[in-house]
Amino acid sequence: MSSPEQAPPFVRWRKRLVRLAISITIAIVLARLCGVAMTLDAQTKTPPGLFRGMLHGALMPMTWPALLSGHDQEIYATNNEGRLYKLGYSWGVNVSGLIFFGWFFFTVGGIGKKQPVSKADPNKPDTHSPAPQ
Numbered sequence: 001m002s003s004p005e006q007a008p009p010f011v012r013w014r015k016r017l018v019r020l021a022i023s024i025t026i027a028i029v030l031a032r033l034c035g036v037a038m039t040l041d042a043q044t045k046t047p048p049g050l051f052r053g054m055l056h057g058a059l060m061p062m063t064w065p066a067l068l069s070g071h072d073q074e075i076y077a078t079n080n081e082g083r084l085y086k087l088g089y090s091w092g093v094n095v096s097g098l099i100f101f102g103w104f105f106f107t108v109g110g111i112g113k114k115q116p117v118s119k120a121d122p123n124k125p126d127t128h129s130p131a132p133q
Helices: 009-042 050-068 083-107
Strands: none
């Protein structure tokens, strides 16, 4: 049996660049959608509760680039309904982080990569394991 040939380096780099371009495009689309969602949310006159707290928490990590670039972005509604808003906000931040870091570790960390299958003969005894006593 012959081993499968690896793709040439330029093909691997091309795949990586395509993945990067897709990731950047998705990030830009999500950022635009977040901006629209926060603009619509700001027009609501009632104080935010549980569900708007979830929205604010989920969008909070996406405001980091705006804050880093010098824009004063509010990330927490000071006039809220209290405990329910705080629960929603913390839930939104945690789920957003889980999705982002889960995707990051799955794609970059190699969790999603297939493990090589051992080609050991099942009829031969394993010489590396200790003998039974």
